Amino acid sequence: MSKNPTQLKLDALRSLLRARTTLVERLETALRADDLPPLAWYDVLCALDEAPGDGLRPRDLGFAVALTPSGLTRLLDRISAAGMVDRKSCPSDRRGYVVLLTKSGAETLEMMRPVYLHELGLAFASLLSDDEAKQLSEVLDRVSASACTAAGEPVPEPAAARAA
Amino acid sequence: MSKNPTQLKLDALRSLLRARTTLVERLETALRADDLPPLAWYDVLCALDEAPGDGLRPRDLGFAVALTPSGLTRLLDRISAAGMVDRKSCPSDRRGYVVLLTKSGAETLEMMRPVYLHELGLAFASLLSDDEAKQLSEVLDRVSASACTAAGEPVPEPAAARAA
DNA sequence: CGCGTTTTGTTGACATGTCAACCATTGCCT
DNA sequence: AGGCAATGGTTGACATGTCAACAAAACGCG
Numbered sequence: 121m122s123k124n125p126t127q128l129k130l131d132a133l134r135s136l137l138r139a140r141t142t143l144v145e146r147l148e149t150a151l152r153a154d155d156l157p158p159l160a161w162y163d164v165l166c167a168l169d170e171a172p173g174d175g176l177r178p179r180d181l182g183f184a185v186a187l188t189p190s191g192l193t194r195l196l197d198r199i200s201a202a203g204m205v206d207r208k209s210c211p212s213d214r215r216g217y218v219v220l221l222t223k224s225g226a227e228t229l230e231m232m233r234p235v236y237l238h239e240l241g242l243a244f245a246s247l248l249s250d251d252e253a254k255q256l257s258e259v260l261d262r263v264s265a266s267a268c269t270a271a272g273e274p275v276p277e278p279a280a281a282r283a284a
Numbered sequence: 285m286s287k288n289p290t291q292l293k294l295d296a297l298r299s300l301l302r303a304r305t306t307l308v309e310r311l312e313t314a315l316r317a318d319d320l321p322p323l324a325w326y327d328v329l330c331a332l333d334e335a336p337g338d339g340l341r342p343r344d345l346g347f348a349v350a351l352t353p354s355g356l357t358r359l360l361d362r363i364s365a366a367g368m369v370d371r372k373s374c375p376s377d378r379r380g381y382v383v384l385l386t387k388s389g390a391e392t393l394e395m396m397r398p399v400y401l402h403e404l405g406l407a408f409a410s411l412l413s414d415d416e417a418k419q420l421s422e423v424l425d426r427v428s429a430s431a432c433t434a435a436g437e438p439v440p441e442p443a444a445a446r447a448a
Numbered sequence: 449c450g451c452g453t454t455t456t457g458t459t460g461a462c463a464t465g466t467c468a469a470c471c472a473t474t475g476c477c478t
Numbered sequence: 479a480g481g482c483a484a485t486g487g488t489t490g491a492c493a494t495g496t497c498a499a500c501a502a503a504a505c506g507c508g
Contacts, residue, residue: 125409125414125417126401126409128414128417128418128421129404129408129409129412129417130404131417131421132408132412132417132418132420132421132424133307133404133408135420135421135424135425135428136300136303136304136307136420136424137304138350138424138425138428139300139424139425139427139428140300140301140304141350141428142427142428142431143297143300143427145431146431186301186302186305237290240293240294240297242430243427243430243431244293244296244297244427245289245290245293247423247426247427247430248293248296248423248426248427250289250292252296252423253289253292253293253295253296254292254296255419256296256299256300256420256423257292257295257296257299259411259412259416259420260296260299260300260302260303261299261302261303262411262412263303263306263307263407263408263411263412264299264302264303264305264306266406266407266411267306267309267310267407
């Protein structure tokens, strides 16, 4: 009756992939419906908002949004062009800069947050007991954590190590 | 000591997103290291392999790989250009065709499968008990399922409904 | 039957991200 | 010091996907 263990794991993977697609799609749709920027912007603005007042280096932002350095450059170009973020040259390291949230960026963030949280409530939070959420985190963190550990030698790329 | 419930759910979501990024990255890396096609191709070839011998309509493939119709057209263009798939006009419906796995496509699939399964074993399956896998599926399927149910009116796009 | 609507799939314009090559700076290390 | 590898970030070429508009066939119904 019970399924083959490998199949169980494959099913779990498929469930994971589908759930993520569904969720992202819903969040993205909800934001768009309110004429708000996409999810990636939210992640950046949010990270900056939570960070100390003196901003973040792109390098650190790269951890929040899973993006290669060049992808991040381009994302910041766009957000910056929209005036939601400033690039201020960093005194302690003339190679890079520090990214700062502008007033307009902070305002946009405050418009996005309720939409994000509301949709998340409908599509995710309300479907999970607190215990299940805890379990979920625990199990899935094991998966992401193993990437760092096991990344011994089958992962040559630097980008892969920086998985977010 | 115990966290705020909303924060628990947010953590769970972050764990989910990170785990998925990690997994996809590892699978993709492993395939590339063996000079094999990317994950999306695997999904298509696999779906065709499991399907009845007379192939599948693109429409049906669209469910397996979460892609818009145009995205699917382009993906099939590439796989077809690589000779792994044939487009055969469908007698019962002259609008579209049927997609068939070629010999070369089947061979490629058989080369990808062990790489896929091996990497998945390392990065996922081995980190989960059978019970946990079952639980994971159960909980996450609830999330994807709710999209169909709740899609009442906040989801105008057809693409959103076809979440895979 | 004949016409409007739905279904399938494609195409052009464009958005977003990757990879590889690159520049400038920093930080050792001798 | 002085040389040189590692770090932080950008850019060009390109891959892949979306959206909107479209074409063609299939449906369905008065």
